[in-house]
Amino acid sequence: MSRKPREDVRKKILDTAESLFAQKGFDSTGIDLIAKTAGITKSLIYYYFESKDEILSKLFQDFISESIEIKKYITDNTMADNSQFNIEKILKDHTLPFLLSHKDIIKIAFTESVKDAPVTPHLNIFQYFDQNFQANFKLADQYDIQYNKEFANLNGFFLFWAPLFSFVIFSDEWCDYYQCDLASVTALFVSEYAKMYKLLINPKSKNGHSLKKPVTTEKSNNDL
Incomplete structure (x- = not known):
C-alpha cells in the first residue's frame, strides 16, 4: 500500500471516530461502530491504532499542535506593528x-475533562491550555510583550478561552433555541469579546514602543 492510500485510511479512521465520539460519547463508541461507519474492517483500524484511546489521544494532540501553529502564524503576522493588531479581525479571520x-474535538475534550474518572488521563482540556500558555510565553518573550505570567493561566482559561470554546460548542444550538441568525450572533459575540480583550490586554512592548519583529542572527545578502 502506497503512502497516500495509507494516509487516506488513517485520516478516514480519525475523522469517523471524531464525529462519533462527539455525537455518541467516547464510552458509547466502540471500534466496531467506527469500522462500520467508516466502511472498513476492525483489523484495518487495529493496524493503525492499538485502541480507541490511542485514536482519541491522536485527535487531541493534533488539535494542540495545529492550535500552536495558528497562534504563531497570527502572532508573526500581527505583532510586528501595533497598527496591525486588530482583535476583531483576528477573531473573524x-x-x-x-x-x-x-x-467536535473541543466538545469531546470538555466532556471527558469533567468526568470523575477520565477515559484517558492525558485527554484533559487543561493540557491544551497549558501547552498553549507555554507557547504564549515564548512568543511574548520573542516579541517583548507585556505578559503577567502569574495570572496568565487563570485569566487565559476563564476570561479568554472558556468563552470562545463555549461559543463554538453552543452557538448553533443557542441560535436554534432563540431563533437567531448565526451570522448576526457571531458578529455581536466578536464585538463584545473584543471589548473584554482590550480591557485586559495591552499589546504593547515593555518600553511602550511598537512591537518589533525579533532580531535574527541570519546574515543578509549584503553581509556576504
Missing part, C-alpha cells in the same frame, strides 16, 4: 474559523 472547524 483566524481564531473562530479554526475553532469552529474543530468543534
Whole structure:
C-alpha cells in the first residue's frame, strides 16, 4: 500500500471516530461502530491504532499542535506593528474559523475533562491550555510583550478561552433555541469579546514602543 492510500485510511479512521465520539460519547463508541461507519474492517483500524484511546489521544494532540501553529502564524503576522493588531479581525479571520472547524474535538475534550474518572488521563482540556500558555510565553518573550505570567493561566482559561470554546460548542444550538441568525450572533459575540480583550490586554512592548519583529542572527545578502 502506497503512502497516500495509507494516509487516506488513517485520516478516514480519525475523522469517523471524531464525529462519533462527539455525537455518541467516547464510552458509547466502540471500534466496531467506527469500522462500520467508516466502511472498513476492525483489523484495518487495529493496524493503525492499538485502541480507541490511542485514536482519541491522536485527535487531541493534533488539535494542540495545529492550535500552536495558528497562534504563531497570527502572532508573526500581527505583532510586528501595533497598527496591525486588530482583535476583531483576528477573531473573524483566524481564531473562530479554526475553532469552529474543530468543534467536535473541543466538545469531546470538555466532556471527558469533567468526568470523575477520565477515559484517558492525558485527554484533559487543561493540557491544551497549558501547552498553549507555554507557547504564549515564548512568543511574548520573542516579541517583548507585556505578559503577567502569574495570572496568565487563570485569566487565559476563564476570561479568554472558556468563552470562545463555549461559543463554538453552543452557538448553533443557542441560535436554534432563540431563533437567531448565526451570522448576526457571531458578529455581536466578536464585538463584545473584543471589548473584554482590550480591557485586559495591552499589546504593547515593555518600553511602550511598537512591537518589533525579533532580531535574527541570519546574515543578509549584503553581509556576504
